[in-house]
Amino acid sequence: MKISGGKAVLEAVKREGIGHMFGFPGGAVLPFYDEIAAETGLVHILTRHEQGAGHAAEGYARASGKTGVCVSTSGPGGTNLTTPVADAFLDSIPILAITGQVVTDLIGNDAFQEADLFGIMMPITKHNFKVLDANELPHILKMAFKLTHTGRPGPVHIDLPKDVQSAIIDFNYPDDIVIPGYQPNLRGHPNQIKRAAEMLVNAERPLLLGGGGLISSSAHQEFTALAEMLACPAVTTLMAKGAMDENHPLHLGQPGMHGRQVANYAIQNADLILAVGCRFDDRITGKVQTFAPHAKIIHIDIDTAELGKNVAATLPIVGDARLVLQDLLAMLKKLNAKAADTEWKKRVHAIKEACNCNYAYEETPIRPERILYELGLCAPKNSIFVTEVGQHQMFAMHFIKVDGPRKYISSGGLGTMGFGLPAAIGAKAARPDATVIDISGDGSLLMVNQEMATAVESNLPVVITVFNNSWLGMVRQWQKMFFGKRYSGTHLGQSPDFVKLAEAYGGEGVRIEKPGEIKEGFERAFKANHLFLLEIDIDPEWDCLPMVPPGGSNSGMIPSKACTNVVKKMHEYKY
The missing domain is CATH 3.40.50.1220 (TPP-binding domain)
Known part of the structure; x- marks a missing residue:
């Protein structure tokens, strides 16, 4: 069939079994978005920033196992995608990033919103395409999708000039494709x-x-x-x-x-x-x-x-x-x-x-352990936990236990603050049946709070739990432990009222001030069929321990007070 290059992209996405894409339009990608206007078989979610689109595509991929798709315009739109693309690269997540580009005749002329996105994306993608001939688009799209999820998964980038999006082509999408020189070894010797x-x-x-x-x-x-x-x-x-x-x-x-x-x-x-x-x-x-x-x-x-x-x-x-x-x-x-019941076991x-970790702390400000313990008890069986990056991420790693894959989503290799909320939105799009919970710090949420509007507008209700200590907690902890308590550039000062912020975006919020209020707050959140935010003040002096000091050995962890019995046992059983 004869269709435009922009329509070809949409057809390929649908044939790969992908139901959602995430993006933010601009001049160099308008022909593609013009095709979206008439599209009924695919949901486009308009994020409030291209970084949000990229992380949402990651969340979609991490929750479903399918390739996540994100779209931006040229220039600043594409450069805003680089952080989530790099995040996906380090964590081996299959996403396809499509960027608009100036028309082919203007490439290299420093045209308005031109940037060498092909070159910029090269070191942070599994493979990279610049499409100069629209007739090659079906072949390139199939190759791109295959590369994202075969072998070691990872991000692939397609740079798509504006005139290629408008060109009319014969669209014959292959069922499979042989990629010269690419043959992942699946069976071990x-x-x-x-x-x-x-x-x-x-x-x-x-x-x-x-x-x-x-x-x-x-x-x-x-x-x-x-x-x-x-x-x-x-x-x-x-x-x-x-x-x-x-x-x-x-x-x-x-x-x-x-x-x-x-x-x-x-x-x-x-x-x-x-x-x-x-x-x-x-x-x-x-x-x-x-x-x-x-x-x-x-x-x-x-x-x-x-x-x-x-x-x-x-x-x-x-x-x-x-x-x-x-x-x-x-x-x-x-x-x-x-199986043997060995001395080692x-x-x-x-x-x-x-390990005698105490979860039932009653003091205020509320301790992170208590929050996460209550969350683990209250969360529905089908929950997906998504984290931002920081102390709350490591606390959640310890105290949230999951029983199966794709139920805990976090930025690992790149450690990207601002990952959690858009990734939670993507996960909810992929798994609408699941309860999706974003575990966030105040610093991370301030980077992407505008994506609450995306969740509300797209009817993708997520639950946001904000650990608010008015500091960049993990950085502060390092300054406290290894830099002589010289706190530089880590105090956030006056943050917004996150409850009112959620309400301003069209959601609902509640502030939790006492341990006895945690359970009721989470139960309200899980019953709500809209974005729901819980703001919980925590003490910045509470460090995330145990911890291997920077440059140290795994044998030399700095213990928490709860590790006393564990440390004794480890010394008793030293080999």
């Missing part, structure tokens, strides 16, 4: 899988370490099955939260800088670590030279570039996490591997049980 199985059977202190690749490849069931087959303790990174039911007795929580003491103990004392779909970034390893000093490491990843990049692998295996784990489980059955379990 049988000899390596056999060796991995033998290493697991012979290990005395094995540990499973799961990363975000478990979520991307839907390998959560296989990961849990492996832990249960071997009765092997397991830890999951922030990006893999929910890849194993966090109430499972073998699950130890998250490792790393703000992780759990028992998770770091297990890493530092294991003699074998099977790592799946993780990249061993510095927030997990601490001082890399001291990471897992006793352990041989089996590293499974679909991206060969990650193998040996940060931590040397005794046995690297290239392949899709789910398929490799399936083959590994089959091999372990052949070897007659059985008993010690790790004893340390885990020694």
Whole structure:
């Protein structure tokens, strides 16, 4: 059929099974938006800033597993998309970013709102296209979508000049496409899988370490099955939260800088670590030279570039996490591997049980632990938790437990403040049946509060919980602990009344001042069928602990007061 280039984009999005796109129009993308005006099979959500569109596309992708699509005009519209694109790149999230561009004859002439978005996006995308011939658009669109979600997922960018959007083409969208030189290796080598199985059977202190690749490849069931087959303790990174039911007795929580003491103990004392779909970034390893000093490491990843990049692998295996784990489980059955009630398992379990975190704090200002404990009790079973970035993010990582994948969404590698609210909107668009809760700090929300208007206007009700301490809490904590309490540029001063702000945007809000009001506040929020904000004042002196100091080892966490019994047990069980 003969259609315009702009219409071709919409047709491709629909044929990929994607129901929503997020964007903000401008002159260089008007032909595309003209086609949207007549479109009935696809919902376009107008955000209030291009950064919001990009993060909403991320939230859509993270909640659904589909590719998220975001659109902007040229120049400043495209540069505003770079932060969410970079965020998706570091967290391996499949999004397609489409930017308008000046007409092809003017490219390179410094025309109005021209920017070299192709060049700017190059280092933060999996692949990048500049379309100069409209007839190539169906082929490019299919290639772009395939690249976003195959192999290691990630963002792809298409720079679309205005005249290409208007051009009339024969639209023949391929069912599949062969991309020269691109052939992700899905199956691990049988000899390596056999060796991995033998290493697991012979290990005395094995540990499973799961990363975000478990979520991307839907390998959560296989990961849990492996832990249960071997009765092997397991830890999951922030990006893999929910890849194993966090109430499972073998699950130890998250490792790393703000992780759990028992998770770091297990890493530092294991003699074998099977790592799946993780990249061993510095927030997990601490001082890399001291990471897992006793352990041989089996590293499974679909991206060969990650193998040996940060931590040397005794046995690297290239392949899709789910398929490799399936083959590994089959091999372990052949070897007659059985669960054993080992001394290692008993010690790790004893340390885990020694954690005496108190959730029932009654003092005011209300403690974050109490807020999140009540939230975990009240939240409906189908809830999706989305976080901003800061202390509240790490508190939530500790105290919110999820039982399955795609129920906890957070910015990991880039650590982007302002991520949470638009990502929550995208998640709600992808999963309208779910209760979506944005856990935010006041600093993060101030960056994107305008997206409350998007949620209201688009009828995408989300619940926002604002931890308000009038400071940039995590930065202040570092200044307090490592910079001699010299608080520079971190006090927010007079913030708006967030309850009234939510009401001004057309939502509802309530201020929680006493611990006894938390449950009722959340229950009201979950019953409301519109945007609902809870503002809760917290004390800036409450630090997010335990914590590995910058440049320190995972063995040297700064404990919280609640870690007393855990620390005693770790010393008792020192290897």
